[in-house]
Amino acid sequence: MTKPVDILILSNGPGEVTTWVRPVVKALRQALGDDRSHIRISVVLSPCPNASGKEAAIALNYPEVDRVQAAEHFWQFLLWGKTEENWDWRDRGVVVFLGGDQIFPVVIGKKLGYRTVVYAEWDARWHNLIDRFGVMQAKVFEKVSPKYAHKFTVVGDLMVEAQTISTHNAPFNTEIIGLLPGSKVAKLSQGVPLCLAVAEYIHTKRPQTKFVIPVAPTLDLPTLASFADPEKNPFVKVFGSSSAFLVESDNPILKTETGLCVELCRENPAYELLSHCSICLTTVGANTAELGALAVPMIVVIPTQQLDAMRSWDGLPGLLANLPVVGSSFAKAINWLVLSRKGLLAWPNIWAKAEIVPELVGKLQPQDVGKMLLDFLDHPQKLDDMRNKLRSVRGESGAARKLAMIVKEEVLGFGD
Numbered sequence: 001m002t003k004p005v006d007i008l009i010l011s012n013g014p015g016e017v018t019t020w021v022r023p024v025v026k027a028l029r030q031a032l033g034d035d036r037s038h039i040r041i042s043v044v045l046s047p048c049p050n051a052s053g054k055e056a057a058i059a060l061n062y063p064e065v066d067r068v069q070a071a072e073h074f075w076q077f078l079l080w081g082k083t084e085e086n087w088d089w090r091d092r093g094v095v096v097f098l099g100g101d102q103i104f105p106v107v108i109g110k111k112l113g114y115r116t117v118v119y120a121e122w123d124a125r126w127h128n129l130i131d132r133f134g135v136m137q138a139k140v141f142e143k144v145s146p147k148y149a150h151k152f153t154v155v156g157d158l159m160v161e162a163q164t165i166s167t168h169n170a171p172f173n174t175e176i177i178g179l180l181p182g183s184k185v186a187k188l189s190q191g192v193p194l195c196l197a198v199a200e201y202i203h204t205k206r207p208q209t210k211f212v213i214p215v216a217p218t219l220d221l222p223t224l225a226s227f228a229d230p231e232k233n234p235f236v237k238v239f240g241s242s243s244a245f246l247v248e249s250d251n252p253i254l255k256t257e258t259g260l261c262v263e264l265c266r267e268n269p270a271y272e273l274l275s276h277c278s279i280c281l282t283t284v285g286a287n288t289a290e291l292g293a294l295a296v297p298m299i300v301v302i303p304t305q306q307l308d309a310m311r312s313w314d315g316l317p318g319l320l321a322n323l324p325v326v327g328s329s330f331a332k333a334i335n336w337l338v339l340s341r342k343g344l345l346a347w348p349n350i351w352a353k354a355e356i357v358p359e360l361v362g363k364l365q366p367q368d369v370g371k372m373l374l375d376f377l378d379h380p381q382k383l384d385d386m387r388n389k390l391r392s393v394r395g396e397s398g399a400a401r402k403l404a405m406i407v408k409e410e411v412l413g414f415g416d
Contacts, residue, residue, distance in 0.1 A: 005411050006093035007032075007041045008114065012071065013048035014183060014218045015286035016099030017055045018269070020119065023161040024098060025064040027404035032411065036066060039411075042087065044108075045071040046078075046100040050184055052218035078104065081111040092414045094407050098158075102126055115410045119158065119403055127151065132410060134403040153406055156399035159289035159347065176210045177202065177373065178273070178280035178296070179262065180287045181227075183216030187283050190235050190303045192227035195281055196256060197241035197366035198373065203260050205374060211262045212277070213254070214270035221246055221264060228254060239366055279376055279383060281369070284345045288357070292348035293394050297386040299372060300346040302361045352393040357386060 007028060011021050025041055032039045043059045045051075048071065056070035069077065073084040093114040097105040102118055102125045109116040109131075117132045118124065120140050124133050127148040134155040135141060141152040179199065181191025199211045215224060228244035230236040236243060242257040254262040265273050271294060274280065279297040282288060291298050349355050360369060376382050 003092060003414065004038050004040070004090045005414065006090045006112075006114070007039060007407065007411075008093060008095045008108070008112070009041065009043045009065075010046065010095060010097050010104050010108065011043060011059075011099040012046045012055075013050045013099060014052055014055055014058075014216070015050070016048075017045075017059055018217065019161070019286045019290065020098045020158045021059060022062060022269075023158060023400035024096070024119075024403055025062055027400040028407060029064045031401070031404040031408045034064075040066050040090070042066060043068045044074065044077060044083070045069065046074045046104060047071045048100075052183065054218040058217050078107055081108075092411075094410045096403075096407060102130075106130065115413070117403070117407055117410060119155070121157075124152070132406050134399075134406050136399075153402065155402035155406070156397070157289075157351075157395050158399045158403070159286060160293045160395050160397050161400050174210050175206070175208060175377070176212055176273075176277045178277040178282075179211055179213045180280055180282035180291075181213070182283045182285065182287075183218050187285075188219075188224070188227045189233055190239075191283050191301075192224070193233065193236040193239040193241045194301065194303055194364060194366060194369070196228055196244055196254070196260075196262065197239045198281060198370045199262060200242060200256060200258055200260050201366055201370035202373060203258075205370075206377065209377075211260070212265055212273060213262055214265045214267075214273060217268045221248065221252055221266075224264070225254060228256075241366065279373060281373065286347075289347035292346075292351070292357075292390050293397075295387045295390040295394065297376065297383045297390070298346075298348075298357050299369065299376075300357055300359045301364055301369060302345065302359065303364045304362055348390055348393060351395070352389070356389040356393065 009021060011017055021043065028041060041064060043065055045055055051071060056068045059065055060068040067087065069083050077083050089112055093112060095105045095109045095114045095116045097118040105116045105118055106126050106129045115131045117134065118130050120133050120135045122140065124135060124140050127144055131151065133152045135152055136157050138154050144152065179195040181195045182188050202209055215221065225246035226232045228236060230243050244254045244256040247253045247255050252264045254264060274291065274296055275294050277296055280291055282291060282298050282300055284300060284302060288298065288300060344350050345359055346357055348357050349359065358372065
């Protein structure tokens with residue numbers, strides 16, 4: 001290959017940018033090389049109801065990526081093929097879909113004259129218009145017409161890539177509980193005070209236990225701390241937790257009125273830290289997939305003290321829930337429908353088709369959650385059993401590498 005090629009990554013939300021884009025761009029550089037004069041990697045983001053606005057900065061921080069366009073400029077690019085900074089495009093290229101709507105690579109690939117590769121997690125569309133599909137499992141293309149079957153390759157689950165990164169639940173002298181309250185306002189408003197209240201309860205029983213919050217890359221520390229301030233977040237009083245304030249330093253902490261110190265880890269991804277946790281308390285989302293891939297025991301909490309607060313669903317439900325005026329009603333209805341079904345909201349449970357990690361849904365009380373955590377800590381065999389079940393369902397790693405090889409095949413297909 002002598003002529004230069006552009007790789008255009010299409011993505012959208014914070015979960016996709018951190019758990020899909022990151023491993024894929026690493027794998028692309030390993031497969032295609034780091035010569036930017038030959039292979040240039042661009043990331044274009046589309047709007048997402050879960051977006052924090054920091055996704056572009058995160059993607060631009062990946063050393064494998066050459067340039068990034070934020071979501072607010074997406075529509076002019078989709079409609080007219082022009083980026084905000086008027087990027088130039090090489091004659092040859094591949095559009096790689098890693099989040100958004102699958103019609104996007106069809107339209108953009110056509111405008112640029114590029115080949116198209118789609119990563120399909122649950123559903124694959126536009127079979128006649130997309131060149132290649134890398135799918136999570138064979139079930140995705142069971143009903144695809146035989147004439148398009150050659151386009152499909154099973155690559156596995158991109159969310160499992162976490163298990164390949166220097167982690168193995170190594171023994172550690174200090175008992176650590178990881179607290180993962182989420183990264184969006186809808187989850188943080190209830191998640192932060194609930195996690196802190198649970199931590200305070202456990203601290204009275206096991207003062208030797210250390211608590212850590214791996215801070216999401218889309219979240220700054222003052223914003224995180226604001227959710228522990230009763231003047232700014234009424235849920236602090238609802239859950240009966242003490243107020244907490246931020247102590248900034250090289251090793252920042254949240255310190256509660258009772259003296260509990262919760263360390264804030266800004267390393268991202270925090271796989272090494274998480275692998276040393278005895279157990280984690282987490283909300284639903286991509287974090288459950290990462291913990292599952294790392295085989296870290298967890299309890300998943302979905303507090304419903306205010307259903308209206310949970311407006312972070314993907315796709316059409318998320319868009320409806322965030323509409324002005326009527327969004328609140330949609331949010332309550334959507335959350336009631338989703339949460340009324342039994343379990344299988346956490347990724348490891350979805351993989352296993354059974355509840356292998358506890359899912360606590362409802363008007364949760366910190367003391368009840370704390371007692372369950374203590375029971376696991378008091379019975380290490382229960383934690384070992386959960387770890388073994390997580391290892392058995394997390395699947396094989398290598399999805400990013402396999403997807404990169406599909407892209408490489410398309411690139412090599414251009415010839416010299």
